[in-house]
Amino acid sequence: MRRAALVFALLALASMGGRAQSSLQAEGPFEERRETLHLDSGATLTLRLLLQPDHVGHADRIIDAARESLNQYGAWFSPYPHSLLTIVDRRWQSTNEDPVEAGAVPIRAHWLQPERSLTLEADVARGIARQWWGGIVQVEDRFLADGLAEYAQSRVLERLFDRRHQRVNYSLAEVRVFGDLVPWAIRALRLDRQTQGIGRIAYRNDPAVDLRDKRRLPRAAQAAKTAAALVTLERYLGWPALQRGLAASAREFAGKPMTAKAFAATMSNATDRDLSWFFDQVFSSRAVFDYSVDGLTSLRDGNTCGAASCYRSTVIVGRKGAATFTGTATPPVGEFESGRALAIEVTFADGQKVLDYWDGRAPSKSLEYQSASPVVSARIDPSRTLLLDLNVLNNVLTTPPASRRATLPWAVRWTTWLQDAMQTAAFFF
């Protein structure tokens, strides 16, 4: 019965694909290219490229990105159900929304596209991810479909960049000038998949974004917040557990609508953990995550620790946002905490390190240590599990306090940029 429903849904999607492609045909005229892809799963798929005439030179890059995406998504989520996939290169300056249609992937390529900046590949990987999240699985909440696609493409891009440049990065930073027509890839500035790869800056700029807002404006921040939540889960649960949850969602909701609530429940079931403590806050609230180290003191206490005198050190960590990263939905009992999602790394002058944990519920927490060496630094969330943490600069305190030395290279580069801007301005006087 279930299988019959699935087959019916896929047939319906395939017929929708025909209509979808016809709606995108208006963006032509196109140059067409066909490629038969032999996927890792053993399946064969025909890839049809409808390219703008000036983008034909990008065909190989698009095919490579499509192959990688189909292979990875097929392995991570579920096999791709169609035998034909059409990638439609939308017309330059087309302002229409990208439709989510089975068998048709709209992309927005540029004529000039530096090889080391993978924005083209990201668009392909994002579009193909939408074949699962929005196509095969009818995701009812736009932010969830966008976030899942954003997260998925970041993983594919990292693999592509690694394969092409032997480095684990997402892309090179790219700036565009001349009315966005001319790109420049900054070779010295590589991007990280787990931050720039998911557009985390959009979340940083609007951390309290309303995920239910249907307008176009907050869409990037909504997608970034959802993707950052998925990266947080990836770091907290591990990729195998997260992948299991994603595969379960893709399998369970194939051809069916999926709400954010249903997705959260499926993830909890698949990972065998109650993740409602996390999803409720991310999907249903505008509360912001922000943890910090607020105090660090280390004083001799008059006792002796072996041959040396003892130090009594106090580390104070705090919660600045309303959201809590607890690790469990089980409420605390009395004075006892419940959950240990947040790690606190305390480093002593003799090089020893202590790792403590906190459930992150209280507005602040004080940790005391007696040791032969003073504490030199304290850091909350040292492995940066909580990517939704708004401000990571307040996650660490040191003794003596940190100097401005760390930011000197940026100030130097900024000054050189200013000097160049002055020289450019000198043309006018």
Next chain:
Amino acid sequence: MLMLTAWWNGIVSALRAPLMAMAIYVMLIVIAVPIGALVHEQLPVVEARLAPAVETPTPPDADWLEEVASGAGLFSATLTPAIFGVAAPITNIGAVIDARGWPLPVIIAAVAYALCWAWLWGGVIFRLRGRHNSGLTAFVGEATRHMPRMIVVSLIGLAAYAGMFLALHPLLFGPVFRSLASGGLERTAFFWRLSLAAIFGVALVLVAQVLDFARVSIVFGRPGLIGAMGRGLRFVRRHALIVLALALINGLLFAALVAAYGATEFVPGGSVPRLWKVILIGQAYLVARIVLRLAGIGAQVSVWERAETLARHSLGEGGSADQPASETGDR
């Protein structure tokens, strides 16, 4: 031939005036470094281990830049990937072509630099005219003597540029570009935009040349301001091809300089130069840019002198550089 001679003379005279180039560079430093220090002061204090790029040859971390930039107050909007190496000149020139407004720190620095140049112009033209070191006192004397008129010339230029950016630019890159490029390919749009940029660029260069030759005219002993502007205008009109060709050569040399700068920003194998090398390379590029500008001014001075000499030969002592080409024999 006149153009090539003038260009070569410009290069030679600029290279023979290293102290002048260094003095301009020092002014650039004196204005920019305090603002840079202010930026450094505004940046949040962070523990070094959060900053993976500090004095290591590993490439800088863009995520960290975003974190730091968000806490940089007034300067946060300017702390972008565009500050990296050759991206700086590309985006700064892009900002001019696209008529994007400059942020406040750049405007403040540019105004200060413009005042310095208003003082420098007289001395620079005087020095490049003589093509020999006439001494610091003479340089300072000429610079100070002509400063008020140079300020007025710059203000006239500012008004002209403002008109161009407020009227011509929006027209060219607004309705004209849209009507030419709409419905077409991106490649076609690029070439249309390039063509429009060339039109706008030529207009900008011509205005700049009129102002520059007005300045040259002032230093060459014809101090009347209105007359100088008129002479600058007539000179550019009569020697338009030479003037534009010189600007083109200077532009090509600048493009080569930017390309050379770009080649140094990355070490093959995946690392970036150390901080001290980044500073050294960046400053060397800026010094070269100053020398290039001086060479351009030197070439203008040379063209003016040559035209003036020809005019004297044709018309006796009363001849002037802005005389019609038919009268000076220069075409």
